[in-house]
Amino acid sequence: MDTTVIIGNGVAGTNAAATLRKNGYEGAIKLIGEEVALPYQRPPLSKAWLRGSDRPQPTPIRPLSFFQDNNIELMRARKIVKIDRTKRRIRFSDGKTTKFDTLILATGATPRRLDVQGADLKGIHYLRHLGDSAGLRQALAGADCNDVVIIGAGVIGLEVASAAVDLGKTVTVIESAARAMARVASPATTNFVTQSLADAGVKFLFNKKIEGFGAAGQRICAVNLGDGTEVKADLVLAGIGATPNVALAEAAGLECDNGICVDLDMRTSDPKIFAIGDCARGDNIYAPGKLRIETVHNAISQAQIAAAAICNKERPAPVPPxxxxxxxxxxxxxxxxxxxxxxxxxxxxxxxxxxxxxxxxxxxxxxxxxxxxxxxxxxxxxxxxxxxxxxx
Ligand SMILES: Cc1cc2nc3c(=O)[nH]c(=O)nc-3n(C[C@H](O)[C@H](O)[C@H](O)COP(=O)(O)OP(=O)(O)OC[C@H]3O[C@@H](n4cnc5c(N)ncnc54)[C@H](O)[C@@H]3O)c2cc1C
Missing domain, CATH: 3.30.390.30 (FAD/NAD-linked reductase, C-terminal dimerisation domain)
Known part of the structure; x- marks a missing residue:
């Protein structure tokens, strides 16, 4: 029987599995991810999860019964360490292997880390997984957490700033560019949003370079800027972008360039291997040049395109990102x-x-x-x- 293996069970991988079945794919589907939780939505992690008094629950992408009912083998807490393109097999971290006829890479992205003096101090947070959000939420709730510094005025940074100011914290956002959300939105919108957040008490410092962090023992106590300014900090959230998870693809000899290179059907340089979601980069008919888009909508659209190509169906009509x-x-x-x-x-x-x-x-x-x-x-x-x- 034909087997499609999907590496990564986030929103891209899970939707690829679901759409394959919806398209009538009759082969085996193995959906593999290294996280323990049932595949979940990431957007609440920087929004509802950080507020409220109840213990938050992950928002599943599909209930467990969906995978059973659709004969999708969901393999959780399993990491893939190698793709053997010649033998058409992938290897798990425990040494076991499994074969594939078609492979979909939906490996996502990893938050970019700060690389300055003091970057390994306690109190510096990143946000991608459930555990990151739970840790951030707990730290924000701490009695000794008053001054919150957000490094990076991208969407995730501003969402955490918004939650922190709601929780009564003193919030400073530090950004190296001249304005917020510069990568994804026009000045008209970012000015409107920045002004609203500033009215709510968020302080913005633009055009600032981080020099390093001040410490009290093992913990962070300040952010030091290139112009000599020191900003008091009990907690830092670094939201400075994410890099695509391409290591497996690169080691397997697939073409990569700030993402796994794909064509309009999401095929990589190996026609039986596809890449979708945050890890994929390719043409998008809504803009010139190669793009890697990090949104839920993009992950779902690309999953649908790959599933159509695998099932020899017409490519879905384009919709704007x-x-x-x-x-x-x-x-x-x-x-x-x-x-x-x-x-x-x-x-x-x-x-x-x-x-x-x-x-x-x-x-x-x-x-x-x-x-x-x-x-x-x-x-x-x-x-x-x-x-x-x-x-x-
Ligand atoms: C905090 C936060 C808030 C967000 N808010 C929004 C929002 O409001 N709106 C919006 O549109 N987008 C938002 N996004 C972006 C959106 O969540 C992502 O674009 C989307 O999750 C990408 O899905 P994906 O499946 O490509 O990658 P991921 O969700 O990262 O899933 C990839 C999975 O693959 C696993 N994996 C990687 N390598 C291996 C391996 N070798 N073996 C096994 N498993 C592996 C990873 O552990 C991960 O679970 C947000 C993202 C974050 C982090």
């Missing part, structure tokens, strides 16, 4: 890719707590960003045009 964030009561939503635009138009809404931004390249609507306008998403999604169709 999208992401959302919850920041201090604001629902921030983006459609398309905020790159290569030359015109930003802000639609005045009557509601001062809402915003709608259109990013245009010539006549083409490249992307939209909204705050507190969830009902606008389906209309805006239809208005965004793919770059490829107009020859960009």
């Amino acid at each position: 999208r992401f959302w964030s919850d920041l201090k009561g604001m629902k921030v939503q983006a459609l398309g890719i905020a790159a290569g635009y030359d015109l930003v138009r802000s639609d005045a809404t009557q509601d001062p707590s809402a915003l709608e931004v259109h990013l245009k390249c010539g006549d083409r609507l490249v992307a939209t960003e909204t705050v507190n306008l969830p009902n606008r998403q389906s209309t805006l999604a239809k208005a965004i045009s793919p770059a490829a169709l107009i020859g960009v």
